[in-house]
Amino acid sequence: MAHEHKLEIFRGLVKFKSNTQKIWGVLVFLTLVTTVEVILGIYKPESLMAKFIGMKILNWIFIILTLVKAYYITWDFMHMRDEVKALRRMVVWTAIFLIIYLIFILLQEGGYIEGVYAKGFIKRDF
């Protein structure tokens, strides 16, 4: 088995000398992202509370940063970067497609029921 690792992250912007170095580099990046999330979560800046496509901008930032973290965990810790294209697509595309489908359907339905509770004749405040 070949143990060749692709040592570039950020589309070649950062290139590490060895695999061990890359691991520490990715750790630094992940820690940074988590710190940003925690700081935003504690202070909740008022400017990010505006709604954008049905959700607060802050929540969109959290979700995007989570996906960024997930990408680097999968690509560098799980070595997805070094796998062949076919395996990568089999795993990633399948999961992403099914999860997006599930989330869309459930959130759509949840929003609908919320509407029924709010605008229908269902009393909740007692």
Add this chain to the structure above:
Amino acid sequence: MSNTVVTTDVEVKTWGGGNEPLKASYGKMMMWFFIVSDALTFSGFLAAYGFSRFKFIEYWPIADEVFTHVPFLHGQELPMIYVAFMTFVLIMSSVTMVLAVDAGHHLNKAKVTVYMLLTIIGGLIFVGSQAWEWSTFIKGDHGAVQTKGGNILQFVNTEGHRVALRDFVVAGSHERVQQDSKNGLWFVSESTLPTYTVEEVIQGLESHKDILVRTQTINEHGHKTVLSREESLKQLKNNGKVVVEGANLHVNEYGSPLFADFFFFITGFHGFHVFSGVIINIIIFFNVILGTYEKRKSYEMVEKVGLYWHFVDLVWVFVFTFFYLV
């Protein structure tokens, strides 16, 4: 004639076995496919959480107000700090795991051993933290009153800070004794009775003029609605039904019982994954020490459990976001 022979040759090469179009061994590939299916299970849980939250979007508990405790720092409100620590521990143990895999590629037994041990310790710290988080959540902090409609009424002072029931309610003598199956009918045992009765809470609220009721409804500023003094008394007297302390699968002092249910199911399922991951890591750790992979001249087993361990970390990243941040 010679043409036919050549074709047969190619066929032997393609279909004769030993071919690895994905350049991954059977075990590793199957680990990936297991991870895909497990990821779908977790996203089922998280999407169901999203469903319930969207359903009660105006009433859902605010996570920052629920998870504010840090061990050894009693009574201080430090939202997110401890979960952030847990996240960091798990990411760190993921790093030691990937370093173990890397050392395995260089057939460096000593290094693999050390890094596996560190990974196991990280996993144990995480599981322990989660147990602590659970027990804090179950025990609760301030206490609340549940209404007939299943809504939660919490208590705040005029500055909007939470007030615990024990700070303004005086427990009287109770006539109701907890029903045990050993002294009652065997099928009518019940859970622990709350420290106070609703009447005592009403008396406490009447005698403390500076305490108000806070409902579950989130106002346009993203805060829970605080009722006026008259409204508070009226709401509590008319609708108060049970005193709730802490959380379980039926009631939850922090708000919707569904919040507690999902908390227990999702973090519990994840904690179970971490726990089994630690067990598997321990098995592999001993195999490394015994030199099983040294003899095999391949540390691929470490890589496979590594995939599982990273996956557990990956799931936590999402649980962290959807339970504690969003």
